Amino acid sequence: DIVMTQSPDSLAVSLGERATINCKSSQSVLYSLTNKNYLAWYQQKPGQPPKLLISWAFTRESGVPDRFSGSGFETDFTLTISSLQAEDVAVYYCQQYHTTPGTFGQGTRVEIK
Amino acid sequence: QVQLVQSGTEVKKPGASVKVSCEASGYTFSNYGISWVRLAPGQGLEWVAWISGYDGNTDYAPKFRGRVTLTTDKSTITAYMELRSLRSDDTAVYYCARGGVGGNYSPLDYWGQGTLVTVSS
Secondary structure (H helix, E strand, O other): OOOEEEEOOEEEEOOOOOEEEEEEEOOOOEEOOOOEEOEEEEEEOOOOOOEEEEEOOOEEOOOOOOOEEEEEEOOEEEEEEOOOOHHHOEEEEEEEOOOOOOOEOOOEEEEEO | OOEEEEOOOEEEOOOOOEEEEEEEEOOOHHHOEEEEEEEOOOOOEEEEEEEEOOOOOEEEOOOOEOOEEEEEEOOOOEEEEEEOOOOHHHOEEEEEEEEOOOOOOOOOOEEOOOEEEEEOO
C-alpha cells in the first residue's frame, strides 16, 4: 500500500493567518500517461461527511473559496489556507487515488489560536 | 443536484453481518463508480472498496477482501456494501462516495451522510 503521511497532526493558527499542511506519499502518485498527480484534499467537520476541496493536486473544486490552494508533485504535496477563517476549523485529509487501496493521510486538525 | 442517501444506524453483535445501502440521484449512475470509506472512532479515513456503476466491476482493499461484498441495483439506483464476520474494531461511520467509473482512479466528489455501524456484544 502507498503510505500517506501528513504533517503536522494538528495546527493552531490565528484568524487571517496562513495555514500549511504537508502530505508525503511513500511512492510517486504521478501517472506518466496523463501527467497528473492522483492526489486529493478533503475537509471534514464534526458530524459531517468529508468534502472534496482539491483534486489532481491543485484543481480547486467549484464553490471552494480561493483561499484554499494545493501544490506539489510526485510524492510531496501541500494544502495552503491563505487566510484562515473561523469556518475552516476542521480535519483535513490528503488521499492518493493512483493505486488501490486509495489510502488517506492520518488527518491534520486545524484550530484557531 | 447529486445526492447519495444512506440507510440508518445499525447495531450488530460480533460475528454478524451488516448491509448498508446508498441510494443515488441527480446524475447518470452508470457514468460513475461508488467507493466506500469508513471513519472509526479516534481514527482517520479508511478506503474500503469500489464498484463501477456501469458494469459492477469491483475493487477491494486487501484488508477487507473476503469479508466485504459490493453490489448495485440499477433499477433502484442503489449501491450496497455488505460486511461479514463483524468485529468490535469494525465500529465506524461508513460513507459511500461518488468516484470514477473505470476504477478507483478518481477523486470522491459527492458523499453520503454516513451510516453508523456499532458492533457490540
